[in-house]
Amino acid sequence: MDMTETRQMRLKREIEYYRRECNDLGARLIRLQEEQSRAFREARRSRTVARLIREAYGLIDGTDSPEALRARLLEIVLESTQCDRAALLSRREGSNQFDILHVLGFGNDVSLAAVSLQDPPRFFLTNSSTLLNEQSHAITAILRIPFVLWAYDPGSGLAMAVGNASEANVSRPFEPEDQELIEGALSVCIDVLHRKQLEMELQRAMVEAKAGRDAHANFLAGFSHELRTPLNAILGFSELIREAPEGPFDDRYREYAGHVYDSGSHLLQLITEILEFASLENSGTVPLDEKPVDLDAVMTSVVQSLQSLAKEAGVSVSADRFARPVRLLADQRALRQMLTNLVGNAIKFTPPGGTVGVSAALDEEGSVAIRVADTGIGMSMEQIPVALRPFGRVASAYTSGHGGSGLGLPICLSLVEQHGGRLVLDSEPGTGTTVSLLFPAGRSLPAGDAVS
Amino acid sequence: MVEIAAARHTDSREVGRLIGQHLAGTVPKAVWALAFCGGKHDPAAFLDGLRETLGTLPVVGGSAPGVIAPPLISYAGFEAAVALFGEEDPGGPILVDHGLAEGEREAGRRLAARLDAGGWASQPVLLLYDSIACRAPLRLHPASPLVQGLRDVLDRPGAPAVIIGSGLITDLNLGDSWVFDGAGVAKHCAVAIPLGQAFEVVTEVMHGCRPASSFMTITRIEGAEVFELDGRPAYEVIIEWLGGEAALPGLSLSLTLGAKHGDPFAPFDENAYVNRLILGADRARGSITIFEPDFSAGEQVQVMSRDNQLMLDSVRRGAAAAARRIAEGESPALCLYVDCAGRASVRSGAEREESGLLCEILPKGLPLFGFYSGVEVAPMAEGPSMPLDWTGVLAVVRRRSR
Numbered sequence: 040m041d042m043t044e045t046r047q048m049r050l051k052r053e054i055e056y057y058r059r060e061c062n063d064l065g066a067r068l069i070r071l072q073e074e075q076s077r078a079f080r081e082a083r084r085s086r087t088v089a090r091l092i093r094e095a096y097g098l099i100d101g102t103d104s105p106e107a108l109r110a111r112l113l114e115i116v117l118e119s120t121q122c123d124r125a126a127l128l129s130r131r132e133g134s135n136q137f138d139i140l141h142v143l144g145f146g147n148d149v150s151l152a153a154v155s156l157q158d159p160p161r162f163f164l165t166n167s168s169t170l171l172n173e174q175s176h177a178i179t180a181i182l183r184i185p186f187v188l189w190a191y192d193p194g195s196g197l198a199m200a201v202g203n204a205s206e207a208n209v210s211r212p213f214e215p216e217d218q219e220l221i222e223g224a225l226s227v228c229i230d231v232l233h234r235k236q237l238e239m240e241l242q243r244a245m246v247e248a249k250a251g252r253d254a255h256a257n258f259l260a261g262f263s264h265e266l267r268t269p270l271n272a273i274l275g276f277s278e279l280i281r282e283a284p285e286g287p288f289d290d291r292y293r294e295y296a297g298h299v300y301d302s303g304s305h306l307l308q309l310i311t312e313i314l315e316f317a318s319l320e321n322s323g324t325v326p327l328d329e330k331p332v333d334l335d336a337v338m339t340s341v342v343q344s345l346q347s348l349a350k351e352a353g354v355s356v357s358a359d360r361f362a363r364p365v366r367l368l369a370d371q372r373a374l375r376q377m378l379t380n381l382v383g384n385a386i387k388f389t390p391p392g393g394t395v396g397v398s399a400a401l402d403e404e405g406s407v408a409i410r411v412a413d414t415g416i417g418m419s420m421e422q423i424p425v426a427l428r429p430f431g432r433v434a435s436a437y438t439s440g441h442g443g444s445g446l447g448l449p450i451c452l453s454l455v456e457q458h459g460g461r462l463v464l465d466s467e468p469g470t471g472t473t474v475s476l477l478f479p480a481g482r483s484l485p486a487g488d489a490v491s
Numbered sequence: 492m493v494e495i496a497a498a499r500h501t502d503s504r505e506v507g508r509l510i511g512q513h514l515a516g517t518v519p520k521a522v523w524a525l526a527f528c529g530g531k532h533d534p535a536a537f538l539d540g541l542r543e544t545l546g547t548l549p550v551v552g553g554s555a556p557g558v559i560a561p562p563l564i565s566y567a568g569f570e571a572a573v574a575l576f577g578e579e580d581p582g583g584p585i586l587v588d589h590g591l592a593e594g595e596r597e598a599g600r601r602l603a604a605r606l607d608a609g610g611w612a613s614q615p616v617l618l619l620y621d622s623i624a625c626r627a628p629l630r631l632h633p634a635s636p637l638v639q640g641l642r643d644v645l646d647r648p649g650a651p652a653v654i655i656g657s658g659l660i661t662d663l664n665l666g667d668s669w670v671f672d673g674a675g676v677a678k679h680c681a682v683a684i685p686l687g688q689a690f691e692v693v694t695e696v697m698h699g700c701r702p703a704s705s706f707m708t709i710t711r712i713e714g715a716e717v718f719e720l721d722g723r724p725a726y727e728v729i730i731e732w733l734g735g736e737a738a739l740p741g742l743s744l745s746l747t748l749g750a751k752h753g754d755p756f757a758p759f760d761e762n763a764y765v766n767r768l769i770l771g772a773d774r775a776r777g778s779i780t781i782f783e784p785d786f787s788a789g790e791q792v793q794v795m796s797r798d799n800q801l802m803l804d805s806v807r808r809g810a811a812a813a814a815r816r817i818a819e820g821e822s823p824a825l826c827l828y829v830d831c832a833g834r835a836s837v838r839s840g841a842e843r844e845e846s847g848l849l850c851e852i853l854p855k856g857l858p859l860f861g862f863y864s865g866v867e868v869a870p871m872a873e874g875p876s877m878p879l880d881w882t883g884v885l886a887v888v889r890r891r892s893r
Contacts, residue, residue: 058705065703066733068796073745075799076840083837110501118567121837123531123666143501144568147533209663209838 087119088223095231108235109141112228121209122201124182130196154181163189166212188213190221199225269302312446319453327370331484334365338397341378353391359398366484367407373454380447381411381474389415405480412473418466493580493825493858494518497560497572503533506571507540515544518577524548527555527862530661531568534669534676549585549673551682553659556832559846559861566835566863574860581686581824581888585673591632592679599640602683611685612645615692618656620681621668622865634658634866634878635785653692654876655886657829658866663838691891693816694869695809697883698761699802700747704794715784724777749795762872766795768880783878799841806845810852813885825888828861831881
């Protein structure tokens with residue numbers, strides 16, 4: 040072999056050598072780059088819980104509703120894990136049914152039905168090695184994709200699922216080590232949602248407390264006048280009687296005694312209403328003595344008892360009689376009180392010459408409606424809630440001289456609701472007001488013996 | 492100037508509404524909109540939200556794994572970005588072909604024929620189409636026949652057609668794709684928009700791939716399926732080169748084959764390479780499938796490594812070059828960045844987002860509008876326009892100098 044051939048052979052071997060080394064180095068480089076990419080993705084995925092924790096407090100303050108909060112939490116989970124879909128679920132108490140609170144990643148607005156899971160696991164995953172069974176089928180059916188990570192917390196009843204449509208590229212197969220990720224994410228979600236719930240309840244309580252304080256302040260402001268006025272009248276007129284010179288008891292003193300009596304009666308009514316309302320507020324209910332009550336008789340009796348008040352106000356009060364007797368299963372005392380409050384209010388707020396009518400109707404289903412309708416001054420839409428509020432009194436030029444506790448309607452509302460019924464108030468300024476007490480069908484009884 | 496808005500929200504309609512509200516009234520006589528929305532969205536609901544303020548304006552674009560519209564750079568799947576164009580801005584008639592499923596090259600020719608017939612053949616063209624023909628089994632609409640169809644009609648001697656565009660996808664896992672065709676949402680659809688005779692497009696193509704193997708010769712190929720390298724089953728050649736199947740559990744979108752143009756032994760120049768991502772591998776058939784069917788038997792290729800440092804260096808160079816050109820010429824009407832989704836750091840493992848680096852280097856206040864893409868289309872070194880893989884294409888659209 041001559042030199043040229045030797046050199047050529049050497050060159051050939053040299054080229055082959057470099058080619059081999061180049062390929063080997065290149066392959067190592069590719070493997071290293073893939074490892075780097077995988078490590079980066081894993082680091083990003085492992086930061087999911089840390090990111091959730093970091094953003095949690097900001098989420099509570101920044102979002103208005105639990106629904107918006109759930110969406111944002113799932114969004115963080117999806118972005119950090121680079122998964123396709125995620126869902127948050129809640130187990131119905133005492134059942135194997137899970138309601139789906141929120142889902143992300145479906146694209147279109149999908150409404151998912153509740154899911155039934157027998158013995159829901161605390162942690163579960165599916166990958167291409169997972170054997171198909173009832174449980175894996177049920178869990179993958181939630182997100183409708185084959186590769187799913189699942190975590191469930193029995194204490195709160197909440198569960199989370201995240202999943203992928205494929206196990207390729209950025210979506211690697213789920214592994215047992217992912218348990219930390221999904222359980223951590225679920226824990227943070229539970230804590231954040233719980234805090235949000237507490238915050239909302241606290242805000243509600245603060246609003247109610249403020250309303251109570253306002254009501255209390257209103258009561259103190261208005262009611263002290265209501266108490267002092269009749270007391271001053273009692274004291275004043277009784278002093279006049281006491282200091283009257285010896286002599287016959289003439290009409291003046293009879294009139295004074297009348298004022299003392301009226302003021303005392305008014306005072307008694309105020310105190311009775313306050314005590315009644317306080318009892319309702321404290322216990323939530325008053326014990327009902329429910330018996331069949333002759334509705335006609337009660338309506339007639341109440342109207343008759345208020346005739347003198349009506350006459351004094353120049354208002355005509357009447358009660359319609361039923362064609363056939365109607366019996367209502369109710370507490371008679373409470374029924375009398377409701378009707379007395381409503382008819383009394385109607386007389387109070389109707390100018391002279393007006394009318395107040397009491398009627399009752401039985402519909403086809405057997406529901407009973409008792410209505411007190413007046414042709415009085417009426418109320419605007421804004422005034423109706425005020426009238427129904429404890430101690431709320433609608434102010435107007437006509438009513439300024441007509442004191443009251445502001446508890447009549449609230450007491451009626453409470454008592455009718457205790458009977459399972461409703462109070463409906465319709466009113467129009469300048470036309471009049473109709474208050475309806477609606478009792479459910481189960482309370483109307485066939486004609487027969489009744490308390491009257 | 493083109494007005495751009497972007498937003499992120501998990502509700503599809505709401506994200507459209509937010510963007511629409513931001514853009515309302517910004518362009519006096521808006522003519523069309525270019526829109527991309529994240530793959531986790533409902534595209535119809537997104538359009539409905541957008542149209543609450545923008546009305547019946549034609550909207551083109553489609554799905555994207557993420558958007559690049561500073562300050563928003565994100566690929567969670569819940570983003571959206573819209574560019575609104577007025578009468579004085581780039582953009583002409585919106586030409587749509589819904590026949591991609593019947594043949595990509597024929598669809599390209601039909602679009603080109605309409606461009607030619609309308610007198611728009613010499614204008615730069617924006618091309619968008621849906622990449623995913625079928626989700627399972629995965630089958631693509633390849634870009635090369637579509638682009639070739641356009642070039643068949645539009646290329647002139649010495650003046651190749653300038654085509655900028657993208658094959659759209661919904662996510663980094665090639666889950667699906669859709670297109671906004673001006674009227675609504677469509678599949679198997681290509682949209683071509685001539686950008687106007689008054690406008691030119693200057694492109695910077697940024698790669699980041701470097702050869703990792705010696706040259707191999709494709710000895711048998713059918714379409715996009717490479718059966719043999721150096722006379723041996725391609726699958727075996729690649730696996731052996733890697734060091735065994737365990738070395739790289741999945742070849743899909745992990746490896747790239749590159750064909751070098753010009754002198755094969757010239758010093759490395761990234762612009763000399765046409766790279767094709769390996770889409771999948773079939774052990775039984777001994778083949779590997781690449782993204783595009785435009786390699787041929789006898790072609791020499793190398794396995795390319797996606798070098799993150801090179802990618803970032805390439806962005807630094809390309810963005811700086813673009814910034815110089817912008818400073819020297821007319822203000823751009825639009826800076827469109829078509830960025831391969833594989834370059835996102837969650838896929839590449841890069842220390843930072845290369846799109847973020849681009850935004851930092853480019854001057855502030857530019858109408859910069861970008862999105863993550865499946866396939867990028869751009870002219871190669873002032874040569875013919877072709878599909879590219881794993882590239883970032885910065886297309887600066889500006890008025891021609893008088």
